[in-house]
Amino acid sequence: MxxxxxxxxxxxxxxxxxxxxxxxxxxxxxxxxxxFYLGQKQTPWWAIGISVIATYVSAMTFLGAPAWAYKDGLSVIAIHLNYPLVIIAVITFFFPFFYNAGCASIYEYQEKRFGKKARALVSGIWLISQTMSSAAVLYATAIVLSYITGIPEVAGIVIVTIIALIYTVMGGITAVIWTDVIQSGILLLGAGIIMYALxxxxxxxxMESLSQLKEQGKTNPLNFDFDVSQVSTVWSGILAMTLYHITVYGTNQMMVQRTLAAKNIGDAKKAYVLMGFLAFFVYFFFIIMGILFYNYYQGKPFENENTIILEFASEYGMPGLMGIIxxxxxxxxxxxxxSAFNSLSTVSTLDFYKKYFKPNETDTHYLNVSRVFTVFWATIIIFPAIMYHLHSTGSILEVLSKVxxxxxxxxxxxxGLGFFSKHATERGLLVGTFVGVLAVTYAALFTDVAWPWYAAIGAFVNVAVTIVASIAIDGKQAEYSPYTVKGQIKAFADSGAEEKENGWYLVPGKVDKVCYVLFGFFIFTLVFLFSFESFI
Structure with a gap:
């Protein structure tokens, strides 16, 4: 130490x-x-956008992306090609429902569309998945603190939890956003120094290093193989991972909640659009770093791949560099x-505590309860983080994605059923969701299908079974729910309400002009990657 x-x-x-x-x-x-949940709706959109980027990039990218690229090469970028498509889908279909409802928990939508059981189910699923994902983040941080400072990994898990917990309990979502802005600056500084040093x-x-890597098959970014057992193919990136990331950015309370703190729907959408344009460059930077490490170390094996960037920083010997890292x-x-602590607390308070136990308490009471839940979830997350510490040595970014x-x-x-299905009902949805989870479990345990396809499998089975079960149990519905896309378009037309606010659509299903620019940017990234290896 x-x-x-x-x-x-x-x-x-x-x-x-x-x-x-x-x-x-x-x-x-x-x-x-x-x-605590939404701030005072005065946070600038650019700060929210940076917070969104910082939240998803996390230590998973700082450590895990170079580790993953070290092993699999530049083809790992395929998993991250889809962000422009994802942002188009989310701001077109998801944001209008959430923002127009004026809710703090996005799962309130499920109750309006289907019922209380559907809301409790999706909230419960998210609480479990977010706890496991946040534990992976904690584990990654413990690796760093242990390697750099000598602090035992379990102690590092507890220390980082306590620090993040203190300012989240004090400042709520506003503290989350503004500390994220500062933290993203520190992250980019550290990454920039490492790249320069490398x-x-x-x-x-x-260029000579890249030529050597090309000869070793490490610089091909686009693998067009149709083998679904391979993780990093163009098809898994554009098809399967588009669905995966739509869920991350559209149905994840942790990601969406900060945009609900925006001044208006236009600012909320602009925050996500920023992510749509910048995400590719962020991931490309870290993945290029990974293959350059492969050339630097001549492909030597590491006991734990996530420590590659740390070992290099230690060897470089720049005063203060390890502190910056x-x-x-x-x-x-x-x-x-x-972000996770605040969102877990929000969902626990609004979707369960207020809904089922204390529905008529004072605002001060709910604020205090939210802070108690923040402490509760911070404590819970420590335990699966220790499990990762005991059992994981591969790329922590890949571990998190699999979870x-x-x-x-x-x-x-x-x-998806809520937005587009005419006949889906709550009872059918409960059946479909259960069968969908079973299908994913079967695919994971008994087939060679790669994990990026799990989202597509689960969603497809859920949709198919839900529609059949809904018609069998409740019969066909006479008209679309007001909380479907078609229902909302009809409601706006019947009421004569303005479809736009400050140039941004309030109606779900209407495509904002910037989405066409995002799609053009997506095509640009494909052309860029397709040409990349030719110029080496």
Whole structure:
């Protein structure tokens, strides 16, 4: 632990204290439960957008993306091609329902569309999946703290949890967003220094390194193989992972909640559009770093692939670099953990406690309960994080993606049926969701199908079984629910309400102009990657 040095400890401690101070300052503005969940709807869209990016990038990308690319090469980028398509779908179909309802929990939509049981089911599924995902983030951070400072990994898990918990309990969603902005800056600084050091410290120029990697088959970004047992193919990235990420960004309370803190629906959409344009570059940067590491270390095996970036930083020997890296990884982790704590608390309070136990209490009461739930979930997450510590050595980014893939199909199917199905009913939905989860479990345990396809399998089975079960149990419905896309379009037309607010559609299913630009950007990324290897 003493090898970490005074300068590195100073950098890390100053960073931690800055986050706690910011949480304390923001806590002065939190006086109601709505302030805790949504802030005062005064947060600028660009800050929300950066927070969205920081939350999903997290320590998984900082450690896991280079580790994954080290093993599988540039083809890993295929998993991240789909963000423009994902953002188009989410801001076109999901945001209008959530924002127009004025709700803090997005799962309130399920109750309006189907009923209380559907809301409780999707909320419960999300609580489980988010707990497991957040535990993976904690595990990744513990690896870093243990490697850099000598702190035991279990102790690191507890320390990071406590730090993120303190400022989240104090400042709510506003503290989450603004600390994410700071944390993203620290993360990019650390990553930029590592990339510079990697290029500077290499014995061969970067283009020569890429040529050597090309000869070893590490620079082909687009694998068009139709083999569904392979993870990183173009088809898994564009088809399967588009559905996966639509669920992450459209049905995940942790991701959507911060956009509900925006001033209006236009700002909410702009925050996500920022993600649609920047995500590709962020992931491409870290994946390129991974294959450059492969050339630098001549493909030597590592006991734990997630420590590659740490070993390199340690060898480089720049004063203060390990402190910056420790702060960067803690920043990446806490940007995900604080969001998870706040969202888990929100769903627990609104979808369960207020709904079923204490429906008529004061606003102060719900604020206090929300803070108690924040502490509760922070404590719970520690235990699966320790399980990851005991049993995982592969890329933590891939581990996290696999964990999430078991649940996203059920969530996507529930919302897809809500938006588009005329005949889906609550009782049919409960049957379909159960069968969909069984189908994913079977695919995972008894087939060679790669995990990116689990979301598609779960969603398809859920939709098919739900429609058949709904008609069998409740019969065909005479008309579309007001909470379907067609129902909303009809409601707007009948009421004569404005379809747009400040140039952005309020009606689900209507495509904003920026979506065409996003689609053009998606085509650009394909052309860029298709041409990449030719220019090496």
């Amino acid at each position: 003493t090898e970490f040095g005074t300068l590195n400890w100073t950098i890390l401690i100053v960073y931690i204290l800055a986050n706690l101070l910011l949480g304390y300052v923001i806590s002065k503005k939190v006086s109601t439960a709505d302030d 290029i500077d410290g290499s014995s061969t120029p970067i 420790a702060a960067a990884v803690m920043a990446a982790s806490m940007s995900s953990l604080d 999430g893939s078991f649940f996203v199909g059920a969530q996507l199917g529930m919302f």
